[in-house]
Amino acid sequence: MIESSSIKPGFAVVGCGKVGTALTKFLLDNGYQPVGFASRTLASARRLANLAKNDRFSELPWQITANAQIVFITTPDGAIEATCNAIAQNQGFSPGAIVLHCSGALSSTILKSAADAGAFVGSMHPLQSFASTEIRENPFLQIIISVEGDSRAVEASRTMSEDLGAVCMEIQTRAKMLYHAAAVVASNYLVTLMDLAFGLVEPAGIARSEALKAMAPLIQGTLANIEKVGIPEALTGPIARGDSQIVARHLEQIQDRAPGLLELYKTLGRHTVPIALAKKSLSAQAALELEKLLR
Ligand SMILES: NC(=O)c1ccc[n+]([C@@H]2O[C@H](COP(=O)([O-])OP(=O)(O)OC[C@H]3O[C@@H](n4cnc5c(N)ncnc54)[C@H](OP(=O)(O)O)[C@@H]3O)[C@@H](O)[C@H]2O)c1
Numbered sequence: 412m413i414e415s416s417s418i419k420p421g422f423a424v425v426g427c428g429k430v431g432t433a434l435t436k437f438l439l440d441n442g443y444q445p446v447g448f449a450s451r452t453l454a455s456a457r458r459l460a461n462l463a464k465n466d467r468f469s470e471l472p473w474q475i476t477a478n479a480q481i482v483f484i485t486t487p488d489g490a491i492e493a494t495c496n497a498i499a500q501n502q503g504f505s506p507g508a509i510v511l512h513c514s515g516a517l518s519s520t521i522l523k524s525a526a527d528a529g530a531f532v533g534s535m536h537p538l539q540s541f542a543s544t545e546i547r548e549n550p551f552l553q554i555i556i557s558v559e560g561d562s563r564a565v566e567a568s569r570t571m572s573e574d575l576g577a578v579c580m581e582i583q584t585r586a587k588m589l590y591h592a593a594a595v596v597a598s599n600y601l602v603t604l605m606d607l608a609f610g611l612v613e614p615a616g617i618a619r620s621e622a623l624k625a626m627a628p629l630i631q632g633t634l635a636n637i638e639k640v641g642i643p644e645a646l647t648g649p650i651a652r653g654d655s656q657i658v659a660r661h662l663e664q665i666q667d668r669a670p671g672l673l674e675l676y677k678t679l680g681r682h683t684v685p686i687a688l689a690k691k692s693l694s695a696q697a698a699l700e701l702e703k704l705l706r
Pocket residue numbers: 425426427428429430431449450451452453455456485486487488490494512513514515536537538539540541542
């Protein structure tokens with residue numbers, strides 16, 4: 412006999428793309444029950460239903476959501492709110508159901524129509540890149556899944572995240588967009604930062620294709636140091652040492668050889684001075700000199 416605590420809830424997926432497929436595959440592996448699948452096209456809904464060995468699929472989401480304890484709306488971000496509204500208008504949410512979306516930028520407030528229908532709403536964002544619906548390895552293993560929303564929705568998201576092998580992190584609903592901005596900085600702007608470094612090394616005679624090879628150990632070493640000792644301790648280099656002469660010479664050469672990159676170099680430098688001050692590795696006088704140079 413199955414203990415009641417081990418019975419996993421039934422879930423429906425609306426939006427049968429990359430994230431909807433990954434959730435389905437690995438929730439099934441953990442004993443969650445498939446209730447139904449809906450997508451913009453019947454072909455996508457059928458494909459995911461087949462994968463789940465389930466025969467309930469539709470282009471009309473409310474036809475498959477009404478009996479689900481958990482409803483995932485995994486359409487593209489721009490379609491989540493309208494999809495939720497359409498399900499609510501067609502009485503597609505049962506009172507007490509948990510309704511979740513997986514957007515990193517949007518909060519659970521866009522699911523208001525489901526909340527008005529008596530559901531508990533939340534967002535459950537996996538910090539992972541899903542590139543395809545062909546998934547073999549569990550993409551949720553040891554990643555962060557950030558959750559926010561009604562306490563019942565957060566609780567259910569936490570349990571599912573842990574079942575999927577992820578680490579659950581609760582964030583504030585009103586700061587969801589800031590959380591997304593942070594992820595953009597950590598991921599996308601790291602690419603921009605590397606582009607800046609390659610742009611500086613090019614006039615020094617190193618081709619971009621070679622630059623990554625040259626800099627990869629430096630990048631990985633820095634990341635390892637950040638993990639090991641944190642910020643500000645991981646900061647090294649001329650600003651950390653208060654070496655304004657070197658920074659002045661950087662500025663001269665950038666002005667001369669890559670002037671389009673000067674402003675970004677200065678801006679990043681200005682943000683680095685307070686980190687060096689927090690590390691207590693430069694004097695207040697040296698910090699003033701650097702700030703003046705980087706203005
Ligand atoms: N991909 C990632 O790396 C990633 C990472 C974290 C979070 N997310 C989030 O996860 C969610 C889904 O993203 P995804 O990458 O899985 O997108 P996706 O692969 O493009 O899948 C979205 C699915 O939604 C369906 N769809 C589009 N409009 C619809 C509508 N009006 N009604 C019903 N279904 C509709 C599409 O259907 P058809 O196939 O039938 O045309 C498609 O299969 C988004 O909120 C996204 O921000 C994505």
